[in-house]
Amino acid sequence: MAEKTYEIRITRQDPDTGEKTKSFYQIPVIPGMTVLEALWYIVDRIDGSLSFRYSCRGGVCGSCSMQINREVQLACQVQLSMLPQGTIIIEPLPRLSVIKDLVVDMKPFMNKYNSVQPFFANKKLPQQGEMVQSAEQRTDIEDSVKCIMCGACYVVCPLVYKDADFMGPAAMAAAQRFAFDSRNEQGKQRLVEVNGLGDFHGCLKVGKCSHVCPKGVDPARRIEEIREYVEALSKNN
Amino acid sequence: MNYDVIVVGSGLAGLRAAIAAIHGGASTAVLSMVYAVRSHSVAAQGGINAALGNVDPEDNWKNHAFDTVKGSDYLADQKAVCRMTEAAIPTIYEMEHWGTAFSRLPDGRIAQRPFGGAGKQRTCYAEDRTGHILLYTLFQQSVRNKAVFYDEWMVIDLVIEDNKCVGLIAMDMNSGELKSFGAKAVIFATGGAGRVYGASTNALICTGSGIGVAYRAGIPLKDMEFVQFHPTTLFGTNILITEGARGEGGYLYNRLGERFMKRYASEKMELAPRDIVARAIRTEVLEGRGFENAYVHLDLRHIGEEKLNERLPGIREIGLKFAGKDIVSDPLPIQPGQHYTMGGIDCDIDGKTKVDGVYAAGECACVSVHGANRLGGNSLLETIVFGKIAGDHAADYIASRKDAVNQSLLKNKLDAKEKFVSDLQSSKGKEKVGVLREKLRSTMIRNVGVFRKLDEMKEADKTITELKERYTKISFTHPSRKFNLELLTAMEMETMLEIGHVITEGAIRRTESRGGHYRVDYPERDDENWLKHTICTQGENGEPVFSDSEVDISIWEPKERKY
Incomplete structure (x- = not known):
């Protein structure tokens, strides 16, 4: 045999x-x-x-x-x-x-990730010790910090396919991560000031990104959270 | 290209060094075999030690230092350890201020869990993804600081003139082209050499490449025979199962259903240091009380689903995806596996090697803060603390160095390396490098592993000599240099053979048992003859040449180690 x-x-x-x-x-x-x-x-x-x-x-x-x-x-x-x-x-x-x-070539993906300014730049820091964050506040970012930048979400996103400039799900999840972190002094306003709003509106809600993500980041949900914030903002204006 | 400082490696030590060098005003580039976020730091799970006192207000950095020294079996340099444990506290706060998403206590401060060999509950963590969370923080801060990255470049030679750093030669893995880089300071942060062994928890990229480049350039290595075998790696793949699993209350059971650690460390039980737990597991298996003569069980079921999801979600995922076991309902089959390189490039408390301008930090370095056995939660700490120190010192050093980099020397070295790679590629033997690599790995884990016997080590030494000979007869499937894995493996293999040689001969030479180095024929620690570091340089014919250096025991007197 x-x-x-x-x-x-x-x-x-x-x-x-x-x-x-x-x-x-x-x-x-x-x-x-x-x-x-x-x-x-x-x-x-x-x-x-x-x-x-x-x-x-x-x-x-x-x-x-x-x-x-x-x-x-x-x-x-x-x-x-x-x-x-x-x-x-x-x-x-x-x-x-x-x-x-x-x-x-992962550079287009990496460059878009970097373009959301994915970093803390707090000016006021505690003199002593850590910034306090409750376990509940941390849940706002606990999924987005799981991203491993494998690019899976990016390559299945239909809008990335249509529009080469669209930042894509991973970068938007990173934008969510920094805006929704209770310790970031820029706050959610950062989405407007740093990231602009165009791409957040662009998402077609197809959800393939969340389906393929191997780490449970659920980028579609993260984008939805951004959208909810942005819509509340425009209602208030 | 010319930079003031080149950092080789983009894990935690490398990125922290780069940020420090940039803050110090040095033009800085990071060369790495992988994109920064792919570095092996990303795989660290359980945590990072710092005596914050958030859980145990009585804790302080001196306790942490003592635990580290005792854990090292008194081979760590005590002032270096104190420097690390004192710096630990501001280091954690700095990382937190940069956004690290640590797990939290109910009052919102950073959570801390118990870990092996620690007298207090001091290991800070982010679930069981601590390395990932820290690495992303430093990557993000590197973006903030506009660090220059050369991703997927492999450093193959260090250029030195009059004992001063001139630069290095590296290969662009994508194009296969070699380039020279002028740099008055080079910081090695290339990680450990775990993949010299089979059954390693390490990423496939951890082949010791940076350690080999330094060694071939004449820089001594230190304490290479001290290899850590992690007690709990997943049977089959040897993927790491964090010590945090035992920190959260996990038990070890043999086939007879005994919590066998009671025989080996009746007080600390599962939370004894790694060398002790690894030997205990091997003993259970060798004496017939393991499962399938290969593994024991790590049982987490009693911890409960809710807490497991909160504290060990990554371990649950690993169990499901790589072993088909759900830790909520099944014990995990685990066995010891190679985990950490305690030895490395010989450097001082500031990361300086014997060559001016050449530094080492992180796992590739040997300061030494881990001595004969590293405590869990101290490796992440070492990377960040000593990465920063090396970066700061490199920036100061280049400010003081006024001479120009010798460009013609760089050019000559580049040409020589070009010829070396061409010759390597045109060799016409029958050997396959991948086959030689597997032979080296299986030999090292079998013959220079948890329990070491003279005849087995001598056999390994002989095998390595044979492999070095066979290595001269390798040939390649394909002439291209572009992302040629066979060629990259061959270049790594040169280093792996050297490192295997240094580990094996160092282990034969050290006729005592200490920490991770256990000699069946010399089962006791021998402070009279062996309370000293092993120093190894490459001899004229490529052979390892050994000498010793002093251990700093100026604070705590060595005592017998009991847990």
């Missing part, structure tokens, strides 16, 4: 010519093997020319987001045995330009 294997099909792209090809690999069945481990298996044992990103292999660093059977996921969190039978299809994140194989 032939040894049982998984077949994996990977979309490749040559960095020099831009030519796209598909490579097929047979991977032996090893209990618990993740897609990321399978990719390393390929590089170490079959084809050293394959390129992908990796770091923590434990679902916290956000490096290995890619399309697995057409779903955007972290390769380190998907075990081969969890996938339906048949060839496993692995492709780079969509809508970002490919550097090589599964490595895409």
Whole structure:
């Protein structure tokens, strides 16, 4: 009897010519093997020319987001045995330009994240000790701080697809995180003063971002919270 | 390109160093193999120690220092430890003022949990994602300070002239091109070398690359034989299960249903220091009381779903996604795994190495504040405290250095490295670097692990020598340099072999047991002969050459360590 294997099909792209090809690999069945481990298996044992990103292999660093059977996921969190039978299809994140194989250019995503000025810049600080924040106040940011910048929400957002300037869900969740943090002296007003309002209105409420987020940030809900604040603001004016 | 200060590595130590250097007026760049937020600091879970006294008002930084020294099995330098634990308090407040979303007490102050080897409840945390929350804070502050990042660059050589830092050579991983960077100060903050071992909790990028660059440039390494094995890593993947799980009340059980820690640390039980708990688990397994001869159970069920969700949500997620176990209803199968590199680049209390302008901070450095065994919650602390110190000192140093960087030397080094990489790529042997790497890892974890035996270590030493020989016969699938994982692995592998060699020979040389280094044939600590740091430099033929240096025991007299 032939040894049982998984077949994996990977979309490749040559960095020099831009030519796209598909490579097929047979991977032996090893209990618990993740897609990321399978990719390393390929590089170490079959084809050293394959390129992908990796770091923590434990679902916290956000490096290995890619399309697995057409779903955007972290390769380190998907075990081969969890996938339906048949060839496993692995492709780079969509809508970002490919550097090589599964490595895409994350800079547009990162730049948009940075553009919301995602940082504290409090001028008044306590002389002694910490700024007090109740556990309840902290719940306003407890989901948005879980973001690992994997870009999954960004590449599935239909508005990012339509409008290259749209900041996208992760950056908006970061905007929410800083505006809704009870300790930030800029307060929610920061959404108007720092971030402008255009993109918050732009969200089409499709909710794909929350569906693909591997960490439960729920960007759609975060954007909704921003919208509720902004609408209350315009009513008051 | 030229900068005043180049920071290598973008984890907590690197980012804090960069912010300090920028604040000190230095033009600063950060080179890293990964985007900053992908650094291994992101994976730290349980917390960061500081004697804030929020839970235990009696606590103070001296208690913290003593616990650290005792935990280190008296190999830590005591004044350095005091510097760290005293700085811990303002460091936590600074991070909080920069927005770190710490978990909170009912009165809104920063929460603190119990941790291994600590006499008081002093570990500050953000659920079980403390490293992630801290790293994002420093990344965000780096954005605020307009830090210049070279993302996905691998540093491959340090350039030195007359014992002064001139700059470095690095590879752009995306294009594969090599470039030289002039810099009067270089700060290594490249993390540990955990991936020299199999069964490591470390990120795949933790191959000790920075430690290797410094070592090859003639900078000594210190105490490399001291490797921490974390008691609780998930059986199978060796993903970390935080000590905070035991801090929140988790129990360890063997196959017979015994809370076996009563035999090893009757007072501290599951919260004894890591070296002791790791040996206890290995002993249970070796004596036939483990499950499947491989693991024991970490039981959190009695803590209850509500508290588990509040305090350990990440652990619940890891259990579900990587082991198919829900901590609310199932015990987790756990075993010890390589976790931390106590040794590293030999540096002083200011992060300075023996070369002027070259600094080290964080896990890649050995100040030493962890000695023979690091306490949980002290690594995050070390990164931020000593990252800042190194950055401050580097900025001061460049202000005092008036000479111009020797550009022709940089050019020569660049050409030499260009040839080195070309030669490497054109080698025509039959060996696969990935196969050699797996052999090294399995050898290190089997033969230079929790319990060390002379014959096994000698066998490892022989294997490493053979692997070094086989390494000269590797070949590559593909000639391209663009994001070529095989090539990057090969360059890392050169370092991993050196580090494996230094660890193994250092462990053979140290004929005593102390902290994480346990010799079956020398089971006692031997202060008379071995209360000293191991120093290792690379010899002319690439071999490790050892000497010793003094340990600072000026505050507390070494005593037997009991928990």
